[in-house]
Amino acid sequence: MKSNKLKALLSIVSISSTLLIASMATASVSKVYQLKGEAVSGSKIPVIEAISPVSFNKKYSSLSDAEKAIFNAKFHDLNANDTPPFPSMGLRSIYKPIIKANKNINATGSLHLTATINANGFVESVKVLNSPNVKLAAHAEKVLRNTQFDPANCNGIDCEMTFPFEITFK
Template structure:
């Protein structure tokens, strides 16, 4: 195979892998309730709930990074230290009627030490649920953002779709 053909084929496979990863939707499921063996979906997101930023694949990191404008190659956004699972685990513990289906988007200002300073709820299926998610986000520790390889303050964007399935 000609070296250029090999390079083009490799690039096409890499792009196909990234496109496939971007079409993937991950579900967060709660634990079965007493008297049931069925787990219900709580939320869907384009990245896994159970992974820390360092554990995400390059394609998944690309999905997280896509929410930020002008991010250099060696920059990283802030991200919850323990991943998204603790946030959605707390949502799963709410009564089924308290979690209304719909998109949830929130922005958390994170300082260079990884501490949350403020939260803005951009979209929520209800005011009470938005307030609850905001409080959850303020209780998290974050991996600080990296700007030119150094910790810096930046916003973390949480985006998921809640469900009552």
């Protein structure tokens, strides 16, 4: 029942199918996080803009082991002691501005980009793999380029790694 209520409330966006598929493959998800927006006019209840098995507000170091496992599943060559690049201010810093921009653009479909994050946590390049709208892709690329990341760590050394980003707008 709880799942059906979340689906009914999710009117703007469904979060990264990659994260959801990874969560199913890893283990059963005990918690679902919500990214809330503004309340609709005449209501005090905020709109749920996205859902995810990984917190939008935490830094990577603050994620639970289960959340880390879900997130890490997106990185195929990650060793047990390695960490992937992660937005320094949490996933919210990427999802929120892209969702906000799409409220004006009103695109539907999957947006999938990859960003190469260097060993200092800066975005070196962004590649748009799929987008329902050129303006949305350009805005998402700008958001990723302006995001500071905690760099990936490979065998105890900060390293360059690709950060995949995917979101589906309904």
